[in-house]
Amino acid sequence: MIKVENITKLHMGEPVLQDVSLEIREGANLGLIGPGGAGKSLLVKIICGLVRPEKGRVTIDGTDVFSLNEIELADLRFKIGMLFQNYALFDFMNVGDNIAFPLRQAGKLTEEEIGAKVQDILTSVDLPTIAAKYPNELSGGMKKRVSFARAVIPQPPIVFYDDPTAGLDPVTSSKIFILLREMRDKRGVTSITISHDIEGIKDICDNFALLDKGKLVFLGDRSQIETSEIPIVRQFWDGFSDDELG
Numbered sequence: 001m002i003k004v005e006n007i008t009k010l011h012m013g014e015p016v017l018q019d020v021s022l023e024i025r026e027g028a029n030l031g032l033i034g035p036g037g038a039g040k041s042l043l044v045k046i047i048c049g050l051v052r053p054e055k056g057r058v059t060i061d062g063t064d065v066f067s068l069n070e071i072e073l074a075d076l077r078f079k080i081g082m083l084f085q086n087y088a089l090f091d092f093m094n095v096g097d098n099i100a101f102p103l104r105q106a107g108k109l110t111e112e113e114i115g116a117k118v119q120d121i122l123t124s125v126d127l128p129t130i131a132a133k134y135p136n137e138l139s140g141g142m143k144k145r146v147s148f149a150r151a152v153i154p155q156p157p158i159v160f161y162d163d164p165t166a167g168l169d170p171v172t173s174s175k176i177f178i179l180l181r182e183m184r185d186k187r188g189v190t191s192i193t194i195s196h197d198i199e200g201i202k203d204i205c206d207n208f209a210l211l212d213k214g215k216l217v218f219l220g221d222r223s224q225i226e227t228s229e230i231p232i233v234r235q236f237w238d239g240f241s242d243d244e245l246g
């Protein structure tokens with residue numbers, strides 16, 4: 001269970017997140033939507049302890065994230081896979097070494113076992129032959145799939161996906177959403193997916209939150225979001241542009 005209580009974060013004295021509270025129970029998948037700059041990525045970084053808020057509390061399975069020391073935080077991050085918006089691949093490592101990185105960090109498997117796992121996951125993301133390539137030789141869609149592979153290879157129980165299909169063509173996007181759905185159905189992960197692709201996240205998430213200018217303006221399940229009368233919720237969910245909303 002992930003519990004976010006009254007998170008407030010300031011940037012140059014102005015609130016960029018304001019009193020945000022939500023809960024994600026084990027195995028649930030939250031879709032986080034809202035305009036650019038609303039604070040979605042920042043909220044996820046706070047939840048996994050990468051950024052400290054001015055106010056509020058985050059607990060993951062009962063552990064208060066901000067009470068942890070650096071070593072305990074590093075342990076917590078082993079439970080959390082993160083697919084960052086900007087890939088965050090190491091340019092100086094080839095694809096195989098990038099994906100193997102979290103397994104080597106954990107230090108529990110032999111090189112032979114790691115090699116087999118890397119090959120398995122590369123096959124499952126439909127890129128079986130690119131282990132020796134470097135990130136700068138890959139297309140955006142390939143980098144996303146490699147980042148996905150690196151985020152999920154340690155089989156974390158929690159995964160955060162930050163705009164996993166941004167800038168991808170529709171075919172590659174649908175492949176990514178299939179991978180996300182498999183994580184939910186086969187591995188039962190608890191997840192937060194930030195996305196501007198409403199059609200894509202409709203199918204992989206069971207709960208939805210909408211952030212606007214740092215405030216949580218909606219939190220609810222699919223039927224609640226479909227019937228919400230909050231104008232910005234309608235605008236985002238239905239994907240129309242209403243000039244009156246500005």
Ligand SMILES: Nc1ncnc2c1ncn2[C@@H]1O[C@H](COP(=O)(O)OP(=O)(O)OP(=O)(O)O)[C@@H](O)[C@H]1O
Pocket residue numbers: 009010011016034035036037038039040041042043051
């Ligand atoms: N570590 C930080 N501390 C304080 N403020 C931050 C920090 N990181 C980002 N911000 C600010 O938080 C605001 C929200 O940024 P964020 O990237 O979370 O938006 P977003 O909703 O994810 O946008 P997009 O959909 O465009 O990715 C921005 O004004 C940004 O400058």
